[in-house]
Amino acid sequence: MSDVFPKWTNKLPGKVLIGALLLGAGVTAGLTYYFTPKYTRVGYQPIQPVAFSHTIHAGQLGLDCRYCHNGVEKSWYSNVPSANTCMNCHNQVLKDDPKLALVRESAQSGKPIPWVQIHKTPDYVYFNHSVHVNRGVSCVHCHGPVNKMDEVRHAKSLSMTFCLDCHRNPAPNLRPPDQVYNLDWVPPQNFAKTQGAKFVHDWKVNASQNCSACHR
Amino acid sequence: MRYFLLIFLLLAVAVVSIAGFRGSISRKPPIEVFPDMDRQQKLRPQEPNAFLPGGISSQPFVTGTVPRSAARLVKGELVASYSDSPLRDSPTFTGRVAGTTNMVDTIPVPVTEKLMARGRERYAISCLPCHGAQGDGNGITKKLGMAVVATLHDKRIVMMPDGELFHVIANGRNLMGGYGQNITPQDRWAIIAYVRALQLSKLGRATDVPAEFQRALGK
Numbered sequence: 177m178s179d180v181f182p183k184w185t186n187k188l189p190g191k192v193l194i195g196a197l198l199l200g201a202g203v204t205a206g207l208t209y210y211f212t213p214k215y216t217r218v219g220y221q222p223i224q225p226v227a228f229s230h231t232i233h234a235g236q237l238g239l240d241c242r243y244c245h246n247g248v249e250k251s252w253y254s255n256v257p258s259a260n261t262c263m264n265c266h267n268q269v270l271k272d273d274p275k276l277a278l279v280r281e282s283a284q285s286g287k288p289i290p291w292v293q294i295h296k297t298p299d300y301v302y303f304n305h306s307v308h309v310n311r312g313v314s315c316v317h318c319h320g321p322v323n324k325m326d327e328v329r330h331a332k333s334l335s336m337t338f339c340l341d342c343h344r345n346p347a348p349n350l351r352p353p354d355q356v357y358n359l360d361w362v363p364p365q366n367f368a369k370t371q372g373a374k375f376v377h378d379w380k381v382n383a384s385q386n387c388s389a390c391h392r
Numbered sequence: 393m394r395y396f397l398l399i400f401l402l403l404a405v406a407v408v409s410i411a412g413f414r415g416s417i418s419r420k421p422p423i424e425v426f427p428d429m430d431r432q433q434k435l436r437p438q439e440p441n442a443f444l445p446g447g448i449s450s451q452p453f454v455t456g457t458v459p460r461s462a463a464r465l466v467k468g469e470l471v472a473s474y475s476d477s478p479l480r481d482s483p484t485f486t487g488r489v490a491g492t493t494n495m496v497d498t499i500p501v502p503v504t505e506k507l508m509a510r511g512r513e514r515y516a517i518s519c520l521p522c523h524g525a526q527g528d529g530n531g532i533t534k535k536l537g538m539a540v541v542a543t544l545h546d547k548r549i550v551m552m553p554d555g556e557l558f559h560v561i562a563n564g565r566n567l568m569g570g571y572g573q574n575i576t577p578q579d580r581w582a583i584i585a586y587v588r589a590l591q592l593s594k595l596g597r598a599t600d601v602p603a604e605f606q607r608a609l610g611k
Binding site: 264 | 393403404414418432538
């Protein structure tokens with residue numbers, strides 16, 4: 177038999193195999209790294225129409241989240257405040273500052289400030305703020321240290337895994353109700369083991385893992 | 393093979409340098425990889441809506457109405473209300489003596505320990521930034537540019553009927569904005585109860601304290 181296949185083709189199957197494996201591994205790694213909410217969402221920080229800073233208002237002034245987000249403990253939805261809320265203070269503080277021009281205009285005309293929404297679950301997900309914050313789940317778990325953010329960014333993935341990781345074992349993430357709005361609170365040692373478990377028992381916490389809890 | 397490996401490596405470096413790492417700041421909205429039913433034709437609160445007046449989906453209350461969620465009397469306790477209920481004109485919602493424009497003198501709901509605790513919490517959220525923890529008008533905003541903040545220990549305010557305080561909270565006065573949209577009537581009374589307690593703390597005398605607690609004062 178003459179050489180139908182030259183000699184180098186002997187190694188070809190091996191090379192093709194290694195190449196395919198490498199490609200497969202690379203693509204898989206890339207997809208798992210880049211195509212999940214941990215990459216697509218985390219770090220999203222849109223430019224807001226007014227340079228509002230949580231560091232100043234929630235951090236330095238120590239305003240309670242509920243001064244502005246006053247729906248958070250009553251409804252599923254945590255509202256962004258109207259311009260009137262800002263004007264309670266800014267009718268005296270920085271009264272003529274150009275940074276607040278849009279706020280003054282909005283309070284005058286009643287036309288809302290076009291804040292860009294950052295956290296947004298898909299429409300097929302049912303989420304509820306009040307059920308969480310009234311059961312000792314703090315804002316930091318899902319939004320990160322907002323009181324230290326000059327501009328709010330998407331800090332957690334808010335993917336289904338993220339929700340379920342806590343729903344499977346909520347005890348370590350619960351805190352006393354009066355510390356829910358204190359984002360800097362650090363649990364004392366052994367708190368999760370002793371108190372967390374006690375909260376789950378006393379409040380009859382039932383963080384459902386049924387599909388119908390979140391997809392209704 | 394060498395070329396393949398080289399290209400593979402270059403490609404990996406290119407992807408990482410273009411796409412960056414997890415958690416890096418991005419100004420662009422997140423990509424929805426499989427946008428199946430992520431965004432549906434449904435209404436969300438506070439989103440623009442061309443159908444409604446002003447294009448605003450979260451419309452303000454119609455004047456003179458009480459939202460269904462506000463309050464209803466169940467076994468002597470306020471829980472939720474309906475705008476057509478007789479409650480709408482009761483002092484609890486208006487701060488006025490029913491049928492007149494006179495302010496009620498005292499808090500028309502039972503003042504309990506629970507109401508007091510609620511009042512303390514709500515005061516800390518809504519009033520403390522300006523009026524201060526003691527109600528003396530020295531809140532944090534005073535240091536940062538609020539020139540005029542009333543002290544709640546002013547004699548005029550101590551003498552004010554409770555109904556008038558109710559109105560100040562709901563509608564504001566002079567330089568103070570109203571909090572009617574944020575604070576339910578029940579919570580307004582709770583805050584008033586707490587403000588009264590704050591005022592008493594400055595006006596009280598040692599002899600007002602029940603005898604069994606006087607020793608604790610060191611008298």
